[in-house]
Amino acid sequence: MRTEHSAGVSETLAKVRDKIRQTQALGREPSKQNTKYYFIEPILWVLGWDIHDYEEVKREFKIKPRDNPVDYALFINKSPCLIIEAKRLGANLNDRRWISQTVNYANVAGVRWCVLTNGDEYRIYNSLAARDVEEKLFRTAFVTHIDDHADACSTLDLLGQAKMSGDALDRKWNEDLDDRRVKVALEELIASADVGLIRVIRKVARELPPAQIRASLGRAKIRIEYPAHDGRSQRSRALLAPVKLGGVASLSETRRKLAGARSQLTKAKLSGNLEKVELWRNRVRDLESRCNTNSP
Numbered sequence: 001m002r003t004e005h006s007a008g009v010s011e012t013l014a015k016v017r018d019k020i021r022q023t024q025a026l027g028r029e030p031s032k033q034n035t036k037y038y039f040i041e042p043i044l045w046v047l048g049w050d051i052h053d054y055e056e057v058k059r060e061f062k063i064k065p066r067d068n069p070v071d072y073a074l075f076i077n078k079s080p081c082l083i084i085e086a087k088r089l090g091a092n093l094n095d096r097r098w099i100s101q102t103v104n105y106a107n108v109a110g111v112r113w114c115v116l117t118n119g120d121e122y123r124i125y126n127s128l129a130a131r132d133v134e135e136k137l138f139r140t141a142f143v144t145h146i147d148d149h150a151d152a153c154s155t156l157d158l159l160g161q162a163k164m165s166g167d168a169l170d171r172k173w174n175e176d177l178d179d180r181r182v183k184v185a186l187e188e189l190i191a192s193a194d195v196g197l198i199r200v201i202r203k204v205a206r207e208l209p210p211a212q213i214r215a216s217l218g219r220a221k222i223r224i225e226y227p228a229h230d231g232r233s234q235r236s237r238a239l240l241a242p243v244k245l246g247g248v249a250s251l252s253e254t255r256r257k258l259a260g261a262r263s264q265l266t267k268a269k270l271s272g273n274l275e276k277v278e279l280w281r282n283r284v285r286d287l288e289s290r291c292n293t294n295s296p
Contacts, residue, residue: 016119019039029090036086036119058072081111086117087117113125121142122140
């Protein structure tokens with residue numbers, strides 16, 4: 001077992017980033033084996049994994065002799081704790097077959113955490129999460145995105161030998177779920193100008209009557225940020241919730257439909273069904289547009 005160093009992680013990622021950019025600038029397309037050797041293994045090493053110790057890092061790992069191998073299985077106390085499937089540099093990791101291959105293999109092995117990477121992009125999945133395969137995605141990190149360098153370091157640090165020895169990933173996953181639920185709840189409260197929310201605001205702004213608070217919420221654009229929580233981007237994710245409430249009796253039917261659509265959107269978000277989320281989000285936008293157009 002080796003010891004990881006945060007400064008070393010940052011420096012190594014910078015070196016790998018430069019090497020990747022040089023390779024791309026020359027128009028080269030390294031093989032999968034070269035991708036593993038030059039771009040992936042230096043990162044595993046600095047994260048504290050002894051890539052020369054067969055008991056700790058097993059290449060071409062198989063659960064059963066007849067199984068297709070995964071590129072790496074990382075072990076702690078003789079038990080696999082992380083599965084890594086590698087693709088060549090430049091490979092598109094959006095291929096659902098590769099995602100399913102990685103996640104399913106880890107799931108069958110009883111290993112919660114797995115990674116799909118092409119040496120530049122790293123996708124961390126929770127294979128045991130009870131949801132669709134795309135929704136098992138926990139975090140994404142890009143080595144070559146210099147603006148997201150700090151986020152990439154902190155994300156990949158979670159895969160370090162020391163962190164994997166504890167429950168750091170499990171705690172972060174649960175925190176993300178909590179944050180997602182809070183975000184959805186706040187979005188619904190703001191969008192519906194909830195009476196309880198108005199009461200809370202009046203405790204601070206006592207001089208404002210409810211009608212003015214409601215109107216103010218209708219003009220507001222509320223941004224809530226959770227650093228590096230979105231599994232699809234290492235930039236701070238943000239909730240942008242413009243609310244247009246309307247305000248005349250002739251809009252009552254459209255507003256009733258809007259309230260129903262928002263309720264369905266909330267349910268879709270909580271269920272994690274991306275297709276339904278997009279469907280109901282578009283419906284909400286359409287109804288909001290109608291309210292805005294018909295407002296006096």
